[in-house]
Structures are given as structure tokens and as C-alpha cells.
Amino acid sequence: MPNTRSVIIVGGGSFGISAAIELRQRGWEVDVFDPGPIPYPLAATTDISKVLRMDYGADQDYMFLMEQAFEVWDSWNRAWREPLWHETGFVIMKHEEMQPGSFEFESYRLLKKRGHTVERLDSVELKRRFPAWNAELYNDGYFNPRAGWVESGRVLEWLYVEAQRLGVRFHIGKKFSRLLDTDSRVIGIQTDDGEKHHAEFVIVASGAWTPHLLPHLSDILWTVFQPVFHFQVPDMELFTPPNFVVWAADIANTGWYGFTAIQDNRFKIANHGSGWRFHPDEPRVMPADQEEKFRAFLRGTFPALADAPVLFNRLCPYCDSWDGNLWIDHDPDRPGLIVATGDSGHAFKFTPLLGKLIADALERKPNPFASKFAWRPRGKITTEDARFAGSQGEAAGR
Ligand SMILES: Cc1cc2nc3c(=O)[nH]c(=O)nc-3n(C[C@H](O)[C@H](O)[C@H](O)COP(=O)(O)OP(=O)(O)OC[C@H]3O[C@@H](n4cnc5c(N)ncnc54)[C@H](O)[C@@H]3O)c2cc1C
Numbered sequence: 584m585p586n587t588r589s590v591i592i593v594g595g596g597s598f599g600i601s602a603a604i605e606l607r608q609r610g611w612e613v614d615v616f617d618p619g620p621i622p623y624p625l626a627a628t629t630d631i632s633k634v635l636r637m638d639y640g641a642d643q644d645y646m647f648l649m650e651q652a653f654e655v656w657d658s659w660n661r662a663w664r665e666p667l668w669h670e671t672g673f674v675i676m677k678h679e680e681m682q683p684g685s686f687e688f689e690s691y692r693l694l695k696k697r698g699h700t701v702e703r704l705d706s707v708e709l710k711r712r713f714p715a716w717n718a719e720l721y722n723d724g725y726f727n728p729r730a731g732w733v734e735s736g737r738v739l740e741w742l743y744v745e746a747q748r749l750g751v752r753f754h755i756g757k758k759f760s761r762l763l764d765t766d767s768r769v770i771g772i773q774t775d776d777g778e779k780h781h782a783e784f785v786i787v788a789s790g791a792w793t794p795h796l797l798p799h800l801s802d803i804l805w806t807v808f809q810p811v812f813h814f815q816v817p818d819m820e821l822f823t824p825p826n827f828v829v830w831a832a833d834i835a836n837t838g839w840y841g842f843t844a845i846q847d848n849r850f851k852i853a854n855h856g857s858g859w860r861f862h863p864d865e866p867r868v869m870p871a872d873q874e875e876k877f878r879a880f881l882r883g884t885f886p887a888l889a890d891a892p893v894l895f896n897r898l899c900p901y902c903d904s905w906d907g908n909l910w911i912d913h914d915p916d917r918p919g920l921i922v923a924t925g926d927s928g929h930a931f932k933f934t935p936l937l938g939k940l941i942a943d944a945l946e947r948k949p950n951p952f953a954s955k956f957a958w959r960p961r962g963k964i965t966t967e968d969a970r971f972a973g974s975q976g977e978a979a980g981r
Contacts, residue, residue: 585781594789605938619755633931638690655935671828676724686835769919788923791900807858808898814891901928911956
């Protein structure tokens with residue numbers, strides 16, 4: 584039988600390593616399994632940047648969670664040799680006037696109610712402060728200074744070092760192939776080389792791979808690939824702070840969002856849409872029409888980038904949950920198994936709190952957010968839920 588207070592974690596992304604660190608600090612023996620290297624090149628966490636924002640429509644839980652996460656991001660920034668979290672602020676614009684019920688309006692209203700400093704922007708103010716925008720297309724929105732972007736891949740590298748320093752054992756190159764169980768509970772995993780590993784609990788935190796490793800979850804969790812492009816900017820001044828900050832362009836209707844340009848004139852832009860569903864180990868081929876789709880958007884919204892050369896593109900996998908909320912709980916039908924995933928394209932920002940959320944779930948300790956991320960039967964998602972659930976504002980249709 585497995586040792587008590589031992590845990591196996593499947594997956595060394597932001598969920599898995601955050602959990603490993605927290606559980607180790609609570610005195611657990613922790614073994615992490617990952618194909619490696621960490622950061623795993625095909626993983627969602629492995630990227631140059633992710634948005635940190637607390638703008639979540641009318642969803643107070645995510646705003647409260649992010650208010651707390653920002654405190655930790657700030658303290659991590661002070662601890663790092665150089666800052667990896669860049670507080671540029673966030674410009675979130677709409678074509679039309681923000682109306683009650685819209686993602687933007689509800690975010691703005693809740694931010695103000697919580698005492699955050701947000702500045703309403705009309706097209707005149709947008710043009711004056713952020714001149715790269717085509718202000719003729721965007722009439723209403725706001726600027727939230729408490730937001731920005733973080734170098735997610737580099738943060739994961741740091742967490743990996745921290746976890747090793749604390750005594751987490753990593754089994755790189757060993758892939759989960761199946762759960763081991765007795766009649767009454769899960770007691771470990773078998774890896775693809777046939778080895779058996781035992782622990783009191785198994786946490787599967789393998790992001791987009793989770794519903795494929797645990798097919799019984801495929802009705803509530805699934806993999807969706809989303810397109811990301813990097814373009815080369817001709818004019819760094821126009822696309823860097825204070826003239827340009829992390830942004831969203833009528834996102835609830837269009838899915839467009841992106842970042843400031845970085846050192847090598849690299850401008851990252853992504854579209855949060857219906858995406859494509861396939862297995863995360865299949866070849867990732869960007870559909871041929873995507874470059875023109877991105878370019879058409881740039882021509883309209885940031886005309887200076889109309890002819891910008893493409894530097895890179897990538898299909899990045901979300902592990903969507905059916906309602907767009909994270910999924911962190913014991914599997915009610917498989918004692919000993921905890922599932923920690925359901926990022927739905929928006930969870931990296933919560934990395935400083937994921938370990939505590941996952942460890943509290945495992946130890947069945949009360950946590951104010953536990954019920955939101957708890958095991959739940961698949962339900963019908965309303966338009967209202969969909970507007971605010973998940974990703975960068977819009978999960979409808981997925
Ligand atoms: C296009 C895109 C944009 C995003 N933008 C944002 C954003 O702006 N802000 C934000 O907060 N979040 C964003 N996210 C979401 C963020 O990337 C995720 O919340 C986060 O990275 C998920 O981490 P994870 O640990 O669940 O998964 P991953 O980082 O994918 O890690 C999964 C791990 O499981 C491992 N694994 C796979 N198979 C096995 C196996 N058989 N055995 C063992 N291990 C295995 C992999 O090697 C990998 O290391 C975005 C995601 C995408 C795709």
C-alpha cells in the first residue's frame with residue numbers, strides 16, 4: 584500500500600508545479616511525472632506572455648481571486664532578479680457604447696464598485712493616449728492600470744527550480760499511461776515504460792491532455808486549440824507603454840486581444856474563438872486562412888501593422904471545462920484521484936493561488952473558492968453565464 588501523505592502529480596505545468604510546491608510545504612512527499620523537458624514545449628504555460636487582469640464582467644469571484652493574486656505577483660516581482668510581471672495596464676474597447684449586461688460595462692461597473700481606479704475612454708481620448716488604435720472604429724471603453732502581462736514560460740522555469748529546492752521529486756520522460764486502483768480507491772499510476780508508482784493520492788493536472796488521459800472526463804472537459812501570431816512592428820514607440828498597453832478589442836464579440844511589443848519588435852496577438860478540437864499530441868497545423876484573418880483585423884484596428892511581417896505562429900491548447908470555470912476537486916467516483924485543470928484559457932493569472940486551491944481541495948480544507956471549482960454535473964450554459972465564464976470574456980458556443 585502507498586505511503587500516507589504521499590502524492591503523485593501528473594503534469595508539470597502551472598497547475599502541477601504550483602500544487603507540488605504547496606503540498607511539499609505542507610509536508611507531503613511529492614512526485615511529479617511529465618514527458619519533459621519542463622517547461623514542456625507543447626504545454627499551454629510555455630509561452631512568452633499571458634495577460635494578468637481582474638476584469639471579469641460581473642463575476643466577482645474571479646475579480647476577488649485576482650485581487651489576491653496580484654499581491655503575490657507583486658511580491659514575486661520584488662524577489663526576482665528582474666521583473667517578469669509587467670504592469671502596463673489594460674485598454675478594453677468596444678465598437679459601440681458599453682451597455683449594461685456587456686462584458687466591458689459589467690467589468691467597469693464592478694471595478695468601480697470595488698474601488699479600483701478605472702478611466703473611461705471615448706474615441707477622442709483613445710486616439711490621444713493610445714495613438715496606434717484606429718479610434719474611428721472604437722467608441723467606448725476604459726483603461727484599467729492594474730493589469731498587464733507576465734512572462735509565463737519564465738515563471739514556470741522559476742517555479743520548477745523552487746519545487747526542486749523544496750524536495751519535490753521530478754520524473755522527467757515518464758508519461759502517465761493509466762491509473763492503478765484497488766476495488767475501493769486509486770493507489771497510483773502506471774507510466775508508459777510499464778513502471779508502477781504508488782501514492783496516497785494522485786492529482787492529474789495535465790492541462791489539455793487531461794480529458795485524453797482520463798477519458799471518463801471527456802463530457803465535462805475538452806481540448807480546444809486557439810491561434811496566436813507574432814508580428815514584427817515597424818515602430819516600437821507606437822506599440823510600447825505608455826503609448827500602447829495590453830488590450831482587448833470588442834472582445835466579447837470578436838475574441839481579439841493582445842500584448843505590447845517586446846525587445847525584438849515582437850507583437851503578440853491572439854484570438855479567443857471557437858477554436859479547433861483535436862488531440863494535443865497530433866500535429867498542430869495553423870489553418871491556412873488564419874494569417875489573412877489576423878491581418879484583416881490589424882488593418883482595421885492597428886493600421887500601422889497592416890503589412891507587418893509574421894515572425895511566428897502557434898496553436899495553443901486550452902483545457903476547457905463545460906462552463907469555463909477551473910476544475911479542482913476529488914473525483915467523486917474514484918477515491919484517491921484529484922483532478923486539477925479546466926483552465927479554459929484564462930488560468931495562468933491565478934498561478935500564485937493555484938497551489939493553495941489544489942492543496943485545500945486535496946486536504947478537504949475550506950476555501951472560499953472551492954465551490955466554484957468543485958466537481959459539477961454538466962449543465963446547460965446560459966448566454967449570461969457564457970458571456971462571463973472562461974477565457975477573455977466569451978465562452979459562448981463552446
Ligand atoms: C492561446 C492561449 C492564450 C492564453 N492566454 C492566457 C492569458 O492571457 N492569461 C491567462 O491567465 N491564461 C491564459 N491562458 C491559459 C493558460 O495558458 C493556462 O491556464 C495554463 O497554462 C494551464 O496550465 P496547466 O498546468 O493546466 O497546463 P500545461 O501548461 O499545458 O501543462 C500540462 C502539462 O502536462 C504534461 N503532460 C502531458 N501529457 C502527460 C502525460 N501523459 N503524463 C504526464 N504529464 C503529461 C505536459 O507535458 C505539460 O507539462 C492561455 C492559453 C492559451 C492556449
